[in-house]
Amino acid sequence: MKYLFLIICLLITFYVSGQDYRYAFVKKGDKWGLIDCEGNTVLNYEYDIKFTPAVAFAPYYNDSKTLIFDYSDGLFKYRDWNEYGFVNLEGKDVIPHQFKDATSFKNGYSIVSSGTYNGLINKEGKLVIDYTIDEIKEFSEGRTLFKKRSGYGFFDMEGNIVIQPVYKDAIVFKDGLSCVKYKGGYGYINRNGEWVIQPEYDRAKEFTDQYAIVKKDGLWGVINREEKFVIQPSYNKIEYDGNGIFKVMQNGLCGFLNAQGKLIIPCAYENVGKFSEGIVAVKRISNWGAIDVEGNMVLDFIYDHVSDCKDGVIRVKINDKWRYMNAEGNYINNYAYERAFDFSEGLAKVLIIDYYGYINTAGELIIDPIFKNTHDFHNGLACARIGDDWGFINKEGIFVIQPIFVNVMDFFGINEQ
Numbered sequence: 001m002k003y004l005f006l007i008i009c010l011l012i013t014f015y016v017s018g019q020d021y022r023y024a025f026v027k028k029g030d031k032w033g034l035i036d037c038e039g040n041t042v043l044n045y046e047y048d049i050k051f052t053p054a055v056a057f058a059p060y061y062n063d064s065k066t067l068i069f070d071y072s073d074g075l076f077k078y079r080d081w082n083e084y085g086f087v088n089l090e091g092k093d094v095i096p097h098q099f100k101d102a103t104s105f106k107n108g109y110s111i112v113s114s115g116t117y118n119g120l121i122n123k124e125g126k127l128v129i130d131y132t133i134d135e136i137k138e139f140s141e142g143r144t145l146f147k148k149r150s151g152y153g154f155f156d157m158e159g160n161i162v163i164q165p166v167y168k169d170a171i172v173f174k175d176g177l178s179c180v181k182y183k184g185g186y187g188y189i190n191r192n193g194e195w196v197i198q199p200e201y202d203r204a205k206e207f208t209d210q211y212a213i214v215k216k217d218g219l220w221g222v223i224n225r226e227e228k229f230v231i232q233p234s235y236n237k238i239e240y241d242g243n244g245i246f247k248v249m250q251n252g253l254c255g256f257l258n259a260q261g262k263l264i265i266p267c268a269y270e271n272v273g274k275f276s277e278g279i280v281a282v283k284r285i286s287n288w289g290a291i292d293v294e295g296n297m298v299l300d301f302i303y304d305h306v307s308d309c310k311d312g313v314i315r316v317k318i319n320d321k322w323r324y325m326n327a328e329g330n331y332i333n334n335y336a337y338e339r340a341f342d343f344s345e346g347l348a349k350v351l352i353i354d355y356y357g358y359i360n361t362a363g364e365l366i367i368d369p370i371f372k373n374t375h376d377f378h379n380g381l382a383c384a385r386i387g388d389d390w391g392f393i394n395k396e397g398i399f400v401i402q403p404i405f406v407n408v409m410d411f412f413g414i415n416e417q
Helices: 002-012
Strands: 020-028 031-036 041-050 058-060 065-072 075-080 083-087 095-099 109-113 118-122 127-132 135-140 143-148 151-155 161-167 178-182 185-189 195-201 211-216 219-224 229-235 237-242 245-250 253-258 263-269 279-284 287-292 297-303 313-318 321-326 347-352 355-360 365-371 382-386 389-393 399-405 412-415
Touching: 020 041, 020 399, 075 095, 109 135, 118 135, 143 161, 161 178, 178 195, 195 211, 211 229, 211 237, 219 237, 229 237, 229 245, 245 263, 263 279, 297 313, 347 365, 365 382, 382 399
Parallel strands: none
Antiparallel strands: 020 031, 020 412, 031 041, 041 058, 058 065, 065 075, 075 083, 083 095, 109 118, 118 127, 135 143, 143 151, 151 161, 178 185, 185 195, 211 219, 219 229, 237 245, 245 253, 253 263, 279 287, 287 297, 313 321, 347 355, 355 365, 382 389, 389 399
């Protein structure tokens, strides 16, 4: 555990209650280290970086010890010779490595596995739900979803069965309700297992913002918590777009309705984006345009691609070039770019004759195109490459951390509440 203890002890210096710190993994030669936002070396260059779908990055060692960089509920998960445990910020081995699998802590609990059996532990490592052959899926709102043979049920947080595993499908509780499948139909139960909405739907999804998307007689609609249809089941597909707006599909064409069931955008488009800042990209035949929430045209159907609106600006592609337009449908400058990206912290990177620079939302070139590659800005800094070497620039385009690295990752923040 000496390497693990070393890395934790170094990480301790990052944390002061209520303060936010920024760090980045950088590569010299064939090894990675960790620097702070002033370029000081925090971890020496002796690590590899592991990328997985579940964990963005993690330093690991030749002796198979891995610190999973997912600080949660005051603990880091680590793996030692294929067994998982947890350490705290003081480097203390709070829960020794003993589990074949373990989730990161959430609300004070972690689901663990012995390889054959599953349990739930608290932050002291105590099994609050003893090892069981039943498959523990997830927990929320004082209920733990488990699967026994082909049935789903719920434990309380002490491992007592409070809802018998009689359901063919189930999801965890959200706002006091769980969507379950019973005898071929979907409905909703409360935390005591009592029916709140009877299982009379072909399919159903969880409640979000007091609404749930359900399928009845082969078509999709939307109900409220009183089980009244706010959108009648007459659509082939429905997705919640947020802010009380639903994207619907009927006969292969897309449109939008509000939570009162009013059709605000008719089903007249082959494809649509997501409403952002009151504007949505829509596709008709082979071209894209954009409309506002009232259905008024913002951009005509002449573009190969239209992005979401961000910071009041929309990216469009036409004639193999990228341009930026404002929410009124006017170009923000006279330039067409080889490549163009969304705005991040008020700046967007653009490719001009094989080199990257940055413009602001007024279309002004703020950082000259002198970089072979760059990233978006995060916390006031962006990765930038000159020749074969990477460093970090500020919003004036000045290297505040010199380009001396083979590779870099974006700065990330960690905050100890």
